[in-house]
Amino acid sequence: MSTASRATGGADLTTRTAAELAEQIHAGEVTSVEVTQAHLDRIAESDGEIHAFLHVAGDKALEAAERVDADLAAGKAPASALAGVPLALKDVFTTTDMPTTCASKILEGWVSPYDATVTTRLRAAGIPILGKTNMDEFAMGSSTENSAYGPTRNPWDTTRIPGGSGGGSAAALAAYQAPLAIGTDTGGSIRQPAAVTATVGTKPTYGTVSRFGLVACASSLDQGGPCGRTVLDTALLHEVIAGHDPRDSTSRKVAVPAVVAAAREGARGDLSGLKVGVVKELHSDSYQPGVLESFDAAVAVLKELGAEVIEVSCPHFEYALSAYYLVMPSEVSSNLARFDAMRYGLRVDDDGRHSAEQVMAATRAAGFGPEVKRRIMIGTYALSAGYYDEYYGQALKVRTLITRDFDQAYQQVDVLVSPTSPFTPWKLGEKVDDPLAMYLSDLCTLPTNLAGHPAMSVPSGLSKDDGMPVGFQIMAPALADDRLYRVGTAYEAARGAIA
Ligand code: GLN
Numbered sequence: 135m136s137t138a139s140r141a142t143g144g145a146d147l148t149t150r151t152a153a154e155l156a157e158q159i160h161a162g163e164v165t166s167v168e169v170t171q172a173h174l175d176r177i178a179e180s181d182g183e184i185h186a187f188l189h190v191a192g193d194k195a196l197e198a199a200e201r202v203d204a205d206l207a208a209g210k211a212p213a214s215a216l217a218g219v220p221l222a223l224k225d226v227f228t229t230t231d232m233p234t235t236c237a238s239k240i241l242e243g244w245v246s247p248y249d250a251t252v253t254t255r256l257r258a259a260g261i262p263i264l265g266k267t268n269m270d271e272f273a274m275g276s277s278t279e280n281s282a283y284g285p286t287r288n289p290w291d292t293t294r295i296p297g298g299s300g301g302g303s304a305a306a307l308a309a310y311q312a313p314l315a316i317g318t319d320t321g322g323s324i325r326q327p328a329a330v331t332a333t334v335g336t337k338p339t340y341g342t343v344s345r346f347g348l349v350a351c352a353s354s355l356d357q358g359g360p361c362g363r364t365v366l367d368t369a370l371l372h373e374v375i376a377g378h379d380p381r382d383s384t385s386r387k388v389a390v391p392a393v394v395a396a397a398r399e400g401a402r403g404d405l406s407g408l409k410v411g412v413v414k415e416l417h418s419d420s421y422q423p424g425v426l427e428s429f430d431a432a433v434a435v436l437k438e439l440g441a442e443v444i445e446v447s448c449p450h451f452e453y454a455l456s457a458y459y460l461v462m463p464s465e466v467s468s469n470l471a472r473f474d475a476m477r478y479g480l481r482v483d484d485d486g487r488h489s490a491e492q493v494m495a496a497t498r499a500a501g502f503g504p505e506v507k508r509r510i511m512i513g514t515y516a517l518s519a520g521y522y523d524e525y526y527g528q529a530l531k532v533r534t535l536i537t538r539d540f541d542q543a544y545q546q547v548d549v550l551v552s553p554t555s556p557f558t559p560w561k562l563g564e565k566v567d568d569p570l571a572m573y574l575s576d577l578c579t580l581p582t583n584l585a586g587h588p589a590m591s592v593p594s595g596l597s598k599d600d601g602m603p604v605g606f607q608i609m610a611p612a613l614a615d616d617r618l619y620r621v622g623t624a625y626e627a628a629r630g631a632i633a
Pocket of ligand 1: 273274275276298299318319320321322323324351462576
């Protein structure tokens with residue numbers, strides 16, 4: 135444990151894995167109420183410093199836990215493999231019993247009239263929701279510093295960022311405030327926070343986790359996904375939230391990949407027959423040396439486990455950042471038009487004598503933070519008449535080329551690997567005035583989003599240069615999410631404990 139914020143004072147309920155907790159709850163050795171209360175206590179003692187949560191829902195979580203305990207006591211089968219194990223939910227999924235703010239002033243205090251499908255699935259699975267976690271405003275950012283409610287701190291070193299946009303969910307796991315969490319990943323917001331907090335996070339195949347009730351950032355890229363401290367816990371949660379949803383028009387009518395079985399198979403530690411590709415373009419001298427060293431060591435572990443490792447080239451990945459930062463803001467500029475002072479949240483109308491346009495402009499000026507405004511402006515420009523083909527159209531072509539690079543690579547290998555992020559967590563404040571430097575931390579995660587593929591970040595140890603966590607990224611073709619888990623548990627077991 136590197137700082138007091140990760141020290142829990144011993145082996146109490148908060149340091150156990152979700153799989154262990156579920157087993158103990160279902161066997162009647164401990165109650166869901168006790169487990170939920172232990173995490174609420176942990177939040178109470180540590181969140182003043184970490185600020186992982188925007189809203190804690192103690193009473194509601196305990197009520198949900200009581201229902202699970204009552205059902206089990208009555209002899210009913212657990213509602214799911216994770217029934218009774220509490221969770222932290224990113225504040226971008228709607229909830230009827232808690233506010234949903236997306237960490238924006240424009241939605242301050244807003245309570246949704248309906249639950250997101252992910253929320254509904256969690257409730258149906260008997261998973262108590264501890265509260266809503268902090269994030270970059272509307273999921274734009276890589277450090278959680280764009281939250282309108284103040285940043286989250288990294289439990290490994292509270293002077294550093296926890297990643298973003300899902301820094302709250304990742305920090306809650308790393309600080310033992312929650313054994314499970316939900317994130318969303320548009321360009322890396324599940325994986326980069328996982329990497330810099332030594333936790334696990336998966337972006338599932340696009341269209342396999344419902345976006346209904348997930349407040350839209352960039353609709354063709356957004357995907358909700360599971361976060362945990364172990365690969366198996368993440369797999370268990372993946373199976374709870376994934377599945378077809380008729381209320382999401384991009385939801386795929388396919389069977390959820392058997393990720394739990396794959397995780398258990400991987401834990402046996404045999405990767406013989408598996409072909410792994412190291413992406414040449416995602417292994418650059420411009421990355422932090424400690425990150426590259428950790429990555430090379432992880433690849434050596436895969437070889438020891440029997441995998442065949444080759445280098446592959448994805449030449450268009452070089453343009454992924456530019457393409458993403460046109461497609462993403464373009465979709466943002468369109469999606470965020472709904473915050474017009476008429477329908478949701480904030481309304482700035484001093485004396486009631488202004489026109490609708492004036493109220494709208496004043497509300498958006500006051501309600502959105504600088505990064506959101508920057509992206510709305512970039513996106514509006516990229517989509518404007520006369521520039522559409524030159525910017526947005528070009529970016530879509532690059533997107534196709536990147537998908538083709540992946541397709542060619544997957545003809546040679548089963549999975550691709552890279553560092554999750556070129557950097558370990560930096561100091562709070564270090565990059566806030568330099569958006570481009572911030573964007574560079576997503577270099578390795580963006581291509582998968584552009585292609586709609588699944589990818590996972592698994593901790594690969596602490597960096598030699600600053601002692602901070604490093605993430606190892608595993609990528610797979612669409613609907614082959616199970617491969618991530620097989621490789622993930624095999625690697626995790628062989629790697630051993632981090633600290
Ligand atoms: N950091 C990236 C961005 O700022 C990714 C965000 C995300 O995945 N939601 O756009």
